[in-house]
Amino acid sequence: MQITKGKVKSAKKVVCYGPEGIGKSTFASKFPNAVFIDTEGSTKDMDVARLPRPSSWEYLLQEIQYVKDNPDVCGSLIIDTVDWAEQLCVEHICDKHHKDGIESFGYGTGYVYTKEEFGRFLNKLEDLVEAGINVVLTAHAHIKKFEQPDEMGAYDRWELKLGKKTSSQTAPLVKEWADMLLFVNYKTYSVAVDDKGKKHKGQGGKRIMYTSHHPCWDAKNRYGLPDECEFEYEVIRYIIESSDMGKQKHTKWEEKKAENPLPDFMSLPEADVDEEVDFDTKQKVYEKKEPNPEPDISKSETFRLNDYIPKALQDLMYVNLVSEEELMEAVNSRGIFPKGTPFVNLPKDYIDGCLIAAWPKVLAVIKDIRSKQEIPFD
Numbered sequence: 001m002q003i004t005k006g007k008v009k010s011a012k013k014v015v016c017y018g019p020e021g022i023g024k025s026t027f028a029s030k031f032p033n034a035v036f037i038d039t040e041g042s043t044k045d046m047d048v049a050r051l052p053r054p055s056s057w058e059y060l061l062q063e064i065q066y067v068k069d070n071p072d073v074c075g076s077l078i079i080d081t082v083d084w085a086e087q088l089c090v091e092h093i094c095d096k097h098h099k100d101g102i103e104s105f106g107y108g109t110g111y112v113y114t115k116e117e118f119g120r121f122l123n124k125l126e127d128l129v130e131a132g133i134n135v136v137l138t139a140h141a142h143i144k145k146f147e148q149p150d151e152m153g154a155y156d157r158w159e160l161k162l163g164k165k166t167s168s169q170t171a172p173l174v175k176e177w178a179d180m181l182l183f184v185n186y187k188t189y190s191v192a193v194d195d196k197g198k199k200h201k202g203q204g205g206k207r208i209m210y211t212s213h214h215p216c217w218d219a220k221n222r223y224g225l226p227d228e229c230e231f232e233y234e235v236i237r238y239i240i241e242s243s244d245m246g247k248q249k250h251t252k253w254e255e256k257k258a259e260n261p262l263p264d265f266m267s268l269p270e271a272d273v274d275e276e277v278d279f280d281t282k283q284k285v286y287e288k289k290e291p292n293p294e295p296d297i298s299k300s301e302t303f304r305l306n307d308y309i310p311k312a313l314q315d316l317m318y319v320n321l322v323s324e325e326e327l328m329e330a331v332n333s334r335g336i337f338p339k340g341t342p343f344v345n346l347p348k349d350y351i352d353g354c355l356i357a358a359w360p361k362v363l364a365v366i367k368d369i370r371s372k373q374e375i376p377f378d
Helices: 024-029 057-069 082-096 109-130 167-177 244-259 311-320 324-334 348-356 359-370
Strands: 013-018 034-038 049-051 076-080 134-146 155-160 180-192 200-210 228-230 273-278 283-288 301-305
Touching: 013 024, 013 109, 013 167, 024 034, 024 076, 024 134, 034 057, 057 082, 057 109, 057 311, 076 109, 082 109, 082 134, 082 348, 109 134, 109 167, 155 167, 301 311, 311 348, 311 359, 324 359, 348 359
Parallel strands: 013 134, 013 180, 034 049, 034 076, 076 134
Antiparallel strands: 134 155, 180 200, 200 228, 273 283, 283 301
């Protein structure tokens, strides 16, 4: 055991929430060498680096795992937005337990499952922070009635928009996890427009970033920021970029980016993939390019998937280069369906609840089949 003293330099965990359209994505893009996981498609018109938009919760976790395994690909990971990511989490929980909706569990069990899964998600993000990568979660805000136990009456306050009822479960986890919880809003003033002061109109509209707790919103910081600041990255730049470890990582990223602007995983199956249609088989043909600027065509790998495979499953198969034949061999090894059953005959509930929701187990079976071993999956 060794007792240490003093400040410990590390990457930062930042949550920025506020009303839609106020500039949260633009603010997050200013973080050092930011790479986005855009869960809602809000960065289409922004010149930023991004991973493919996750079509399932499992795909989102695999993207985070990719960044963890390759810590030099970015200096800051932005999840924009975390409330849309929560929707993927809820869908995953429902598909895994074969439920129509989160309310179908009864007695609040579904919300407990969501809280537990979201806690594991935050733990994965914590691993990135320990690897020296800043993590930024953006979120929408909404107004809710709030009543303190020791006071009479209720009042309105801004809250993280994390579900209708799950906010009481997942929102506290996110707020506790963050080093900085920043609430942003338009600062407006009510000005009387008549002599009697009965009619008013709003003026102002300046964007303000709040960094400390207020009865009308939650916010916090551990760096002595003023209670109200300009909503600009320059306000916190000295905090984010003060870590020597972070500077070394960002420099290393710039050198890597000069050699190869986008890693293969970040661009598949969108930016770094040529797509064409073979009209004889009605299949999409994806050709994975080598990272060399002038790839050797003889070494390129052609990978085919049929259009009838759902996109959420296709995304997972493309990442691991799993063919339809390999997938069906794993399915048939389970013995649930007769041998030779085609993919198109699989029930939707089985595809969503087993193949997508339990993809790590499915992938383990496929890898074992590749090595001439069999391990059953649930």
